[in-house]
Amino acid sequence: MSIKKKAIILIVVAVVIGIAAVSSIFIMNTKTKKGSYAYIYHNNEVIKVVDLTNVKEDYEFKIEVDGGYNLIRVTKDGSIGVVDASCPDHICMNTGFIKNGLMPITCLPNKIVIEVKTSLDDGNSAYDSVAK
Amino acid sequence: MSTRKITLLAVYTTIALTIFMIESAIPPLVPIPGVKLGLANIVTLFVIKRHGIRDAALVLFMRVVLASIFAGQIVSFTYSIAGGVLCLLVMGLINFILRGEFLFVTSVFGAIAHNIGQILAAFFVLKMSGIFAYIPFLIISGIITGLFTGLAVFFAEKKIPKLIL
Amino acid sequence: MFKKKSCLFLSICLILVVNLVGCSSGNSSHANEKVSLSELHFDTIMNISLYGDNKEELTGIIRDSYARIDDLEKIFSAQLESSELYAINQAIARGEESFTISDELEKVIKYGLDVNEASNGALDITIGNLIDLWGIGTDHENLPTSEAISEALVGTGCSYLSLDEDNNELRVSSRKVKIDLGAIAKGYAADDIKSLILSKNPKVTGILDFGGNIMTIGGKTDGSKWKVGITDPFDNSNVYGGVSVSDLCVVTSGNYERYFEKDGVRYHHILDAKTGFPAKKGLASVSIIGSSSIQCDALSTACFCLGADDALSLINGIDGVECVLIYENGDVAASDGIGQYDFVRAE
Numbered sequence: 001m002s003i004k005k006k007a008i009i010l011i012v013v014a015v016v017i018g019i020a021a022v023s024s025i026f027i028m029n030t031k032t033k034k035g036s037y038a039y040i041y042h043n044n045e046v047i048k049v050v051d052l053t054n055v056k057e058d059y060e061f062k063i064e065v066d067g068g069y070n071l072i073r074v075t076k077d078g079s080i081g082v083v084d085a086s087c088p089d090h091i092c093m094n095t096g097f098i099k100n101g102l103m104p105i106t107c108l109p110n111k112i113v114i115e116v117k118t119s120l121d122d123g124n125s126a127y128d129s130v131a132k
Numbered sequence: 133m134s135t136r137k138i139t140l141l142a143v144y145t146t147i148a149l150t151i152f153m154i155e156s157a158i159p160p161l162v163p164i165p166g167v168k169l170g171l172a173n174i175v176t177l178f179v180i181k182r183h184g185i186r187d188a189a190l191v192l193f194m195r196v197v198l199a200s201i202f203a204g205q206i207v208s209f210t211y212s213i214a215g216g217v218l219c220l221l222v223m224g225l226i227n228f229i230l231r232g233e234f235l236f237v238t239s240v241f242g243a244i245a246h247n248i249g250q251i252l253a254a255f256f257v258l259k260m261s262g263i264f265a266y267i268p269f270l271i272i273s274g275i276i277t278g279l280f281t282g283l284a285v286f287f288a289e290k291k292i293p294k295l296i297l
Numbered sequence: 298m299f300k301k302k303s304c305l306f307l308s309i310c311l312i313l314v315v316n317l318v319g320c321s322s323g324n325s326s327h328a329n330e331k332v333s334l335s336e337l338h339f340d341t342i343m344n345i346s347l348y349g350d351n352k353e354e355l356t357g358i359i360r361d362s363y364a365r366i367d368d369l370e371k372i373f374s375a376q377l378e379s380s381e382l383y384a385i386n387q388a389i390a391r392g393e394e395s396f397t398i399s400d401e402l403e404k405v406i407k408y409g410l411d412v413n414e415a416s417n418g419a420l421d422i423t424i425g426n427l428i429d430l431w432g433i434g435t436d437h438e439n440l441p442t443s444e445a446i447s448e449a450l451v452g453t454g455c456s457y458l459s460l461d462e463d464n465n466e467l468r469v470s471s472r473k474v475k476i477d478l479g480a481i482a483k484g485y486a487a488d489d490i491k492s493l494i495l496s497k498n499p500k501v502t503g504i505l506d507f508g509g510n511i512m513t514i515g516g517k518t519d520g521s522k523w524k525v526g527i528t529d530p531f532d533n534s535n536v537y538g539g540v541s542v543s544d545l546c547v548v549t550s551g552n553y554e555r556y557f558e559k560d561g562v563r564y565h566h567i568l569d570a571k572t573g574f575p576a577k578k579g580l581a582s583v584s585i586i587g588s589s590s591i592q593c594d595a596l597s598t599a600c601f602c603l604g605a606d607d608a609l610s611l612i613n614g615i616d617g618v619e620c621v622l623i624y625e626n627g628d629v630a631a632s633d634g635i636g637q638y639d640f641v642r643a644e
Contacts, residue, residue, distance in 0.1 A: 007234040010226065014240050014275065021271035037534055049534040126643070127526035127539050128517070131547040131584055132509025132554060 038080040038098075040072070041113040052078040052099065052116065068110040073097075080114060082107065140295060141179075141191055148175035148195040152212070153202070168212065169277050170246035173219050174284045177239055181232055181289060185224040192216050211250045218249030235285050240278030247274040329518045334359045338366045339374060339483055341508030347494065348518050349501045358497050362490045369489065372401050373482040375425060375475075385467070386425060386475050396467045403465055405478055405485050406458070408591055412481075413455040416599035416611060421570035423453050425475025431575075433566040434555035440564065446573035453570050484594025487512040487546060491590075509549065512590050516543035526643070528553070530581035530623050537623060540638040546590040550597035551582030552625075569602050578604030581625045586638055587618040596620070605630055 038050040042065050052074065060073045060083065070092060071084035081097035085107055092107035098116055105114040152172040172195060179188040196216055200209035222245035226238045247270035332355040333346035345362055347355045374380045385396050398406070409422035427449040432438045441449075452473025459468045487507050491514055494501055502515035504523060513523045522543040526536035530551045540547065552575070556565035569576040583600040585593040596618065600608035605622050612620045612632040619632045621640060631640060 003231050003233050006229055007237050010230070010234075010237045010241065014237065014244070017244065017271060018275050021268035024268045051534050126524065127536060128523045129504045129506055129511050129513075130509075130526035130528055130536055130539075131511045131549040132528045132533070132551070 036078075036117075038074070038114055038116050041115070042111055050074055050080060052080060063110075063112060065110050065112065070107055070110055070112055072114070080116065081105065082114070086110065136295075137187075141187060141194075144175050144179055144191045145194040145198065148172040148191060149198055149202075151175065152195060152199050168215070168250070169273070170215060170219065170243050170250075171277065171281065173216070173223070173239070173242055173246055174281045174288070176216070176220055177223055177227075177235065177242060177281065177285045178288055180220075180223055180227050180238075181235070181285065182294065185220070185227075188224070189220060192220055210256075211253045214253035215246040215249035218252075219243070219246035221245070235289070236279060236282035239282030239285060240275050243278030243281055244271055244274035247271065330355060332356050332359060334363070336363050336366075338363070338370055339486070339508065340376065341483075343508060344506040345490070345503065346506075347501050347503035347514075349498060354498065355501065358494055358501065361497070362493055365490060365493055366486055369401070369482070369486050372399060373405060373478045373485070375477045375479065382476060382478065389469050389472055389474055389476075392472045394469055396469070397465055398467050400465065401485075403460060403462060403467070405481060405591070406467065406476070407460055407462065408485070408595065409478065409481055410455050410458060410460065412592075412595040412599055416596075416603060417607075418455070418570060419602040419607075420480060420595050420599035421453060421455060422476055422478055422480070423455055423457060423474050424568055424570050425477035426452055426473065427568050427570070427573055428477050428479070428566075429475070431564070431566075431568065433557060433564065433575075438557045438564075440559050450570075450573045453573075480598040481591050481595045483507045483510045484546075484548060484589075484591035487590035487594075509554070510546070510590065510594060511548070512546040513542055513544060527584045527621060527623075528582070529643075531627070536643045538621075538629075538640060538642040540586060540621070540635075540640050542586060542638055545586055545588050546593050547584060547586050548590065548593035548597045549582055549584040550601045551623075552580075552601075553582070567598060567601050576602040578602065579625055580605060580608075580622055582623045583608065584621045584623075585612070585618060586620070586635075592618065 036051070036053045038052055039046050040048040040050065040063065042063075048063070055074055055076050055078060058073060058075045060071060063070045063072060068086035069084075070082050070086070072080060073083045074080050075097065077099070079097035079099040082092040082095070082105060085092050087107050087109035089109070092105050092112070095105045098105055098114070100116055104116075106112065149172075151174065152168070155168055155171045158169060175195075176188050176192055179191050196209065196213050199212060219242040223238050223242035226241050230237060248267070251267055251270060329348050330350065330352045331346060331348050332352055333344060334356070335342055335344040337343070343363075343366065345359045347359060349355045370377055371379060372381045375382050375386065377383060381399060381402055385398070388396065406422065409420065412420045413422070427446070430441050430445055430449045452471050452475065454474075457469055457471045457474045458476075459470075460466070461468070487505055487510055490505060491512055494503075494514060502518065504514070505512040509528070511525050513525065516522050522541040524539050524541055525547045526539040527547070527549060528551065529535040529537035530553045533551075533553045550567055552563065552565040552567065554566060556563050556575075558564070565575045567576050568574070578601070580601055583597050585597045585600070587593045587596075596612065596615075600611065600620060600622070603611065605624065608620065608622060609630065609632060612618055619635045619638060621635065622630045624630070
């Protein structure tokens with residue numbers, strides 16, 4: 001077998017692996033339970049918890065930290081996303097809207113992380129645990 | 133081993149180490165502390181191509197040891213070693229199969245192997261099976277990083293003159 | 298040349314060894330490791346966080362605990378088709394009247410019957426059919442008709458059950474009964490798991506969070522008490538206040554946990570066995586503090602259905618148990634002995 005042939009086989013293998021990876025993300029995304037709370041962290045500390053399950057109408061709010069800001073929108077169908085931000089790379093905005101714990105939204109310049117969780121755990125650092 | 137060779141390998145190690153340190157400043161692409169892109173594998177691949185797998189293993193080993201001393205995090209040391217070793221083995225194998233051609237293919241597989249190695253190591257450390265959920269993301273990032281690594285090695289190979297040892 | 302090489306090699310080995318050894322001994326000189334793992338059981342998210350000296354040991358204990366919870370689920374879950382309780386409920390519906398049950402199931406049913414008596418029927422483990430009818434928290438939640446509710450109430454009543462403990466025998470005198478242990482099973486599990494953990498290592502401390510049912514083991518590693526919060530029933534992403542406890546459990550029942558709203562009225566999941574409707578006694582949440590989780594779990598449901606006055610008399614009459622009641626209008630009341638737990642409102 002010529003080298004070229006081997007290389008082509010390997011490329012095909014890599015492409016198949018890549019497609020498998022992408023499709024599994026889609027599958028995981030639809031399977032994951034819809035989260036109920038979005039936790040917004042600044043510097044790894046929770047600064048806001050947003051209820052995603054009882055949203056009557058879309059609304060937006062601004063988080064201002066360290067001289068920068070993130071404009072966050074919460075939608076009726078329970079997703080949260082960053083629609084405007086002061087950071088130069090706008091990665092947080094490009095991440096789009098999330099509604100489950102699959103991937104968090106991070107804005108590193110502003111040290112903001114938005115994570116969706118399905119329970120109230122870790123909601124309050126002043127308490128070791130919270131009875132529900 | 134000649135002094136020239138030792139010096140050369142030391143230089144490679146330093147370069148790998150520097151890339152590794154800079155890479156550490158990049159935030160982790162998944163929320164597991166210590167997981168890296170694997171850009172230092174540019175050096176690993178380069179050394180495999182130029183000098184063979186044994187020397188590459190030496191450079192990798194040195195880089196990981198020194199990195200753990202400087203960076204101090206024993207956890208990311210485990211990830212680096214797992215990722216680096218798996219990457220080395222896979223790249224060595226593929227490079228052998230392809231007789232040194234089609235570097236891009238080698239680097240992509242190497243990067244994927246690097247990330248799988250990291251996830252496996254992370255699982256042994258954290259013991260949370262939930263992290264396997266990140267594998268798809270790491271595979272995709274591996275492919276992209278691998279392409280970039282391959283590009284870097286391609287140019288490096290062309291521009292850096294082969295030393296007579 | 299050889300000398301140089303071997304020196305280099307040896308010094309590298311030395312550095313590596315010192316690094317690894319230094320790091321790992323640094324680890325074990327930390328008096329405390331923490332291992333925290335979450336799993337889904339009893340239809341809710343559970344978390345076990347333990348503190349001790351050895352991470353592997355703690356992890357092993359937690360895994361054993363979840364395995365035990367799995368076993369308990371296979372006894373007490375009314376929804377799990379492979380459970381002992383499920384089989385018994387099916388048999389009851391077929392008209393069978395006598396059952397041989399496991400020790401654990403007997404213990405929990407007995408407990409349910411005892412609290413049923415002590416609370417004048419406020420806690421009732423025979424409301425399975427009523428729960429199914431409302432379906433709150435499932436995809437078929439609905440507002441049933443009065444007829445349907447009356448029908449479901451026919452089989453409700455602990456007088457239909459009797460236990461012959463010597464023979465592990467349960468007798469059920471009506472085929473309209475369906476047993477649901479949802480109000481007390483998690484509490485039983487928490488007590489069981491706490492003893493399991495302590496039997497494996499009596500020095501371990503930590504917190505069990507079984508779907509909001511909190512059980513503490515010992516105190517914090519610095520000797521202070523755990524601060525356990527009580528969810529604000531009016532905004533359940535917030536904490537209303539907290540208590541400081543050591544080795545005790547805190548269990549809350551509230552109208553905000555599972556519910557649906559229709560025409561502006563909220564129908565929550567704590568059903569009143571007497572009316573067939575969600576309990577409406579003026580309380581938004583009841584939190585019980587005590588040493589036995591099954592007791593706290595049972596009492597929290599009972600008190601919610603009793604209303605503030607009867608609840609306070611009940612709790613004040615039981616040794617070693619205290620409560621915090623939050624009214625629908627925002628007022629708060631607590632049992633006489635609450636002072637020892639330093640109940641403090643959140644900012």
